[in-house]
Amino acid sequence: MQSPRLPDFLLLVLGLVIVVPVGGVLAAWLQWDARSADILRQMASTVLAEYAMTSLLLCTVVAFGVAVVGTACAACVTLFDFRGRRTFEWALLLPLAVPAYVVAYAYTDFLQFSGPLQSGVRAAFGLEGRVFPEIRSLPGAAWVFVFALYPYVYLLARAALGERASHLMEAARLLGAPLGRRIRSVALPLARPAVAAGVALALMETLADFGVTSYFGIQTFSVGIYKAWLAMDDRIAAAQLATSLLAVVALLLALEWRSQRRLRFSTARGGRAGSSDSQPTPLRGAPARLAQAICAFPILMGFVLPVLFMLRPLAADWSVLPWDRFVLWASNSVRLGLISASLAVAIALLLAYRLRRRPDPITRGVVGLAGLGYAVPGAVIVVGLLLPVGWLQQVAPGVPSSYWVTGTIVGVVWAYLVRFMSVALQSVQSGYARIPPSLDDSARMLGTSGLRLLAQVHWPLLRRAAAAAGLLVFVDVMKELPATMVLRPFNTDTLAVVAYQLARDERLGEAALPSLALVLVGLLPVVLLSKTLRSRPG
Template sequence: MHIIGLLAVLIALPILGILGAWFGLDAAGIDGLRHQMQTVLPGYLATSGWLALMVTLGVVLVGGASAVAISLFEFRGKRFLSWALLLPMAMPAYVSAYAYTDFLQYAGLVQTALRGWFPGFRFDVRGLAGAIFMFVFTLYPYAYLLARNALSERGTHLMEAARMLGTPLPERILRVALPLARPALMAGAALALMETLADYGVSAYFGLTTFTTGIYKAWVVLDDRIAAAQYASALLLFVAILLWLERREQQRMRFAATRGGRGNDGAEARLPVLSGARAALAWLVCGLPVLLGFALPVLILLQLWWGELGRPAQAGFDGGQAAPFDAARYAGWVWNSFRFGGMAAAVAIVLALSLCFAQRAGGLSRVWGWLLRFTARLAGMGYAIPGSVIAIGILLPVAWLQALWPAAGLGVLLTASSLGVVYAYLVRFTAVAVQSVESGYTRIPASLDEAARTLGSSRAAIAWRVHAPLLWRSLAVAGLMVFVDVVKELPATLLLRPFDTDTLAVIAHNLARDERLGEAALPALSIVAVGLLPVLLVMRALDGPGRARPLQSGAPPA
């Protein structure tokens, strides 16, 4: 049971560190806060607010339209598009931003062609509109996936009932499909907003003044710990509200899904067949997000990398002459990413198995039971907390302890080794492992535990000798998900990584920031390739029995 208390302390410490900064607020801190409210805070609020609003609208529109087309209609190429729409989940928004910046720059192919038709035409992708575009077309799969599941469970039967009552197709979509998918769309939009608020790469690369860039600037550039904590606490409040909204919508989704029983799903429903202009419209609705969110950025990055391979030698990071592609440096970036990911995944699996086993075993005292529920709630919230907030929440208590106890060397221990960055990964991504292990435990009957206890096995023996072999698939998925999230994580890695230790995400950001997009292409493509692994797992899970059948040729048209 001690591991539960340890996990609770590890996860709660960054949050407590952020909130604790307000208790030490003195007169100078109040003056600083007043100055921030008059200068930078309105800009942070305005930019973050507009991002939140427009990304919500875009994700709901793109994800909802594609979910309706895939779930409620049959057309040629639907099976390909149904899984291709998930591919942008492998594309981090900051990687997409690097690709589109080169493609849409002033001297690029697009603007050059447009100026040939419209003299004087000019636009800059590096702005709020460009950031909204990146977030919408890389994060819409959250809304698409949840809305598709909601519509597949009951939408086909309800749409068929509405058709038999003579309701036209547009009204069926507006009055039946969209209200049914609304909780799922809102839950997906909340998840997308958490990712938007947690982003640092796009905002920093485009020069936007968001809370995440403000946190990094206050801590690293201005060396103002109090201001960084204040920005982090404001962002934490945003995330807490979004998390509450997402959980409320998830509860509504479960209610809608369970009502009516399993025999009322869409397994035997006959879907309307689209052809001609309607089929072309369905392809446009589903194909355009795949093109803009995944295919085009990947092609741009491949072109940049290919062009970089043909360039002559140029100055490297150390000022000497180096080839555009340095295999040794690239291997070092890959090793650092995989090392951090492997360590975080291994520890997260142990923590998740211990926490889930404690919840399953029960028999705890009142105090331990309360602590277990509190720890589970904290672990679930950790994934929603931005990496920059977690990093500041770790650094603040360490700075206080270092001032009180200089001989301990806590600051050096966390910032000069891998311990600090792995700790941040665990706080943020343990929730991913817990969810996977919990789903695996639902398939293990309680009778196995009772039989093991009858034979005299201890709790530890039951967990490691009975449950772990049966949970190996869930544990493997948990480790894979944590590993991939660690490889893509940018703000926490930037703030906490040891000196001269760069990961694929950090080096791609640094190279793109220095306008060396050709060199940034290979690490960016590597991140995308790693991100494809969990997407393939989701595709495999969705590509199972129970898909609705199309209407026969003699059935009434849509």
């Protein structure tokens, strides 16, 4: 009678492991005392208002920018037909391959005071001083985030518009509505839930970012958490800032969930989206060129120019690049990525199988916790992991808990699993959704059940979904910066960490090599995603 309890126990342990970072941050408020109150008052009178105002301004500009750019591109490739439309459909995903901090390094190297653009303009026109505004500023960061994150809105808005918009716009045309009114009254209301969900995702990425804001010297909550912990050595202040950031992310996550529910409702009655009378409106002449320009501009700003800017130092002088150390950085990144991806896929398979076979409250709760991890910023995960370690050291000084978390890869892999488990889980669950339940019944009638059912029946049908899940987790781990930078053990620098350190030391030419490697790795899921989108009708 004890054997059935073992899986429940393991599920509870897994749920505890996943929830520790958030629980550790919230538990810091249990240590509330006079010193903590004094720290909070000092923060409120000094940096807290600046963190809040800067984050609010940045998020406002980014939200407006990604909504406009993403919706405009989605509307062009979905509602209209023009030369190059099929190419733009997948090319608009390319900025997903470039981490935002890599875009920031590339623009800084080219546009800074000593960069080739300003130096060339000063030499050509005999000017002195700064020619263009400083790129390392709040507007510069907003520019980077808009063109790095607009694909979130583009993907969701394109899916929403592709379901019904063309069909309903054709009906509105037959009723005499002009094109502008058809877009305002039909297409945009249909895309509104998708745009809101995409904006929420982009804002969560903006708030979680450390590389761009830290490099540009912008005082956001994420940067403040690291300053409080590493510079001021004040874990209570770091936990309080992490709690504030977590509350904002929770609001954005609730907005994203609400928008996704409205999106599913609006697309459930899809009508005849693929019928012959719901084709995109053909464009010729000036309107076609305008649509091409609208789609080409974000690709140019978010992918083409950053890649060209990073290729410049490689083409200029290959000898200055750290080729000897690049192999070590790449091997560290690949090793952490493979370990984390393998563990994430294995756990996701077990969770998805358990949810399919026995969807009890414990299983649903653990799966729900695993799905929340991607919304938790890396800064919060770091604080949530290190705080319990510090408490354990105080209670049991002889227990080497800090060594296992910060002296080995255990801590950083733990953070990766918390952060990216939901990526693997969603991919595996999508694979399970294509396996009919009748197949399980047939297998049980033939005497196959338990883990044999997973290994012999489900696994052959889930290989592609599991491979996609592993690829997505691998790429996310390769690009992850905040958790890796703090929790990595000694002599385990990764490509992301080294690119940040070289850029911070103004060695932007040397930072180009690891940055380009991250871009090449990031192209893998983009190619996979573009193939998936092309395989769907409409």
